Amino acid sequence: MGNRKTGFMAVFGFAAGLPYSLLLGTLYAWLSDAHVDLETMGVFSLIGLAYAFKFLWSPALDRIDLPVLRRLGRRKQWIVTAQVLLGIILVTLSQLDPVAALGLFSLLAGIGAFASATQDIAIDAWRVDVADEVATIDMLSTVFQMGYRIAALVGGALALILAERIGWTSVFLVMGLILVMAGVICLFAPDADAIAPSADERDELLELREAGQLSPRVRALALGLVGLLWGWALVTVGVFMVRSLGSDPGARPDAVDFVAKTGPLIVIATIILPAAIAAVLVWLQRSGRHLLPEAVPHNGTGSRAADHLYRALILPLTELVGRMGWGLVLALALVLTYRLCDSIWGTFAYPFYLGELKYTKDEVAIASKFFGVGAIVLGLALGGTLLTVVGRMATLTLGAVLAAATNLLYADLALGGGHMAVISDMLGVTWLVAQLGGEPRLGTLMVTIGMENLATGIAGAAYIAWLSSIVSKGYSAVQYALLSSLTLLVGTLGRGALGQLIQEQGYYRMFVLVTWIGTIAIVLCLLEWWRTARKARA
Structure with a gap:
């Protein structure tokens, strides 16, 4: 500090x-x-x-x-x-x-x-x-x-x-x-x-109309396609907002349904498809196809505006694709799955605490807000220490393992919390809660949430550090916003099916399933670790 x-x-x-x-x-x-x-x-x-x-x-x-x-x-x-x-x-x-x-x-x-x-x-x-x-x-x-x-x-x-x-x-x-x-x-x-060099300084280093650059026709086609995709996304979100703020409550669309169903389509239109278009542009550039044989001057304000838009929308993607290559596919898969363990069941946390386990609102507030936030901050401090001691990828992988494993702690709570109660007794939390006038079973919830939040802090520190490391200076605003948006939307996709699973088979089965889902991120972390180590050796 x-x-x-x-x-x-x-x-x-x-x-x-x-x-x-x-x-x-x-x-x-x-x-x-x-x-x-x-x-x-x-x-x-x-x-x-x-x-x-x-x-x-x-x-x-x-x-x-x-x-x-x-x-x-x-x-x-x-x-x-x-x-x-x-x-x-x-x-x-x-x-x-x-x-x-x-x-x-x-x-x-x-x-x-x-x-x-x-x-x-x-x-x-x-x-x-x-x-x-x-x-x-x-x-x-x-x-x-x-x-x-x-x-x-x-x-x-x-x-x-x-x-x-x-x-x-x-x-x-x-x-x-x-x-x-x-x-x-x-x-x-x-x-x-x-x-870091500004966008304007990068533009001076890369004049799009010099010899060896992609032809204006190819750039215009790419810009048109990406522009249509982004335009559709902007209009879709805008129309949804206007309808939602209308005076007729019956005509308002469902916000959760919009995010769950239309949200992924917006991500595909603004991230996945543009990334594929950027990959084609990188391939054309490297294979020497459709390149300018000599410098071409601008033929008016329109061409200058097109180049400006190309730099804003396309260049951040081509830089990312060109630098990471096929590694970007692995990175996107890791972005989509790394925080899935935390985000996918978060909606059902309070129904689990209050409805299933019958804790009071005050008990949940103490365990999740005060004690839980303290545990997250401690986990972040521990994660930051691990990043400096064992390295980024080792900490990222450890975070994935802990995030998956801590779901088993909640699975124990769903079965009565016998094992977590023993841990709470061993750590002295049960005794401390009793001394302060609380119910002994509150200690079980505090230890469970504390251990999960400790793991969340470690995983969060590693994940944000890794995500920040794969974007480049100069294009950081666009690249980081695009990648982080995948993390924000990913948890909404499976919540409907997860809610149905809870209703039919109970919370225990859900927590076991989420633990298995977490193993996907562990495997991807190991693959990304191998990729970065191989790249460093090369």
Whole structure:
């Protein structure tokens, strides 16, 4: 934390986690207290789509500068602007009545989610761009997540506690002022431009109309295809948002169904198919086909605009495909499966704790929010240490093993928790809980959640470090946003079938199945480890 880059990374992580926790979690508690109906709150949940589909506007952050603020640096201009805007939005929300001013309230919340997702894109890119031999990508990724998790605790559990005492108005006012303060602090963060080449500098090194480059006709065809795919995705999301915000509740589409069914199609249209097109372009370039024999000048504003769009949409993909080759297929498979163990059953966590195991809400809050978040932060610290001691791929593989194995702890809970109770007794947690006036069985839940979150912290530290390592400086905003979007959407695909499995065969069978699913990520980690080791030797 003594390193300047690492210290600011912690601030960035906190500033990224706080609005996410407030807008997608704590805000609903305020709406509930204000007696806003559930149907209206369901419409509010749509603001979460800004995070799921943030990659759709990520190319703009690599190519567009904000007036006056460009002097801050191409990453900081977006980060600081988003933080200050978020602070102003939260302060404004604190002064509104969510019932009397519901329209303005929802509009500001939606803008806040968009600004928060934009901040995430810029922060992820900044982390990749400023990493060096001292402030390594592994350490920066770990510290970012620690700040993010602490912010989740502040914006979640602490905000709820404060709301009981000082009211929602004061809570959101304080949180808004914290974000404005973060924006001021981040003015002094290192500038990524001094470390990584900007998109404009890369353009100077790669003039698309020089001899040896792909012909304008081929580039135009590729740009047209990718443009149609991205255009369809943008229109689809836009139409869905407009329909969802309509005045007729019966005409509103189902948000969960949209993400589960249309979400994968959007990912295919904006990531998978464009990556295939990029692979064809790389093959044409390397095989010497359809190349310009000599430099060709621009023939007007249209050709310049086409080249500009080509750089924004196509070049980040061709760079990634050209650099990783067939290894990108393995990387995409790992992105799709690595966090599957954690994400796929998360929706059923509270029904499992409250309905199946019959714990109280207070017990679940203590075990999952306070004790659980502490365990995640400890796991992140341990993961960061392992990254520096045994290396990135060893830690990534260990994280996959632990993430899969900890599902067996929940399987034991589903059978009565006999083994976990013994472990809780051995660790002294049962005794501590009893001394504090709690039920002894709470210790069993705390140990189970704690061990799982410890594994989640280790896996999370390794995964974000690995994901950050496979994107390149200069194209980091687009590449990281595209890859991370796969992680956000992957857990939604199997939840319907998983819910049916729970209903028919119980939670125990579900946890055993998820453990087996986790072995897929373990195998892929070993293959990726072998690939990177072979590449290093070569």
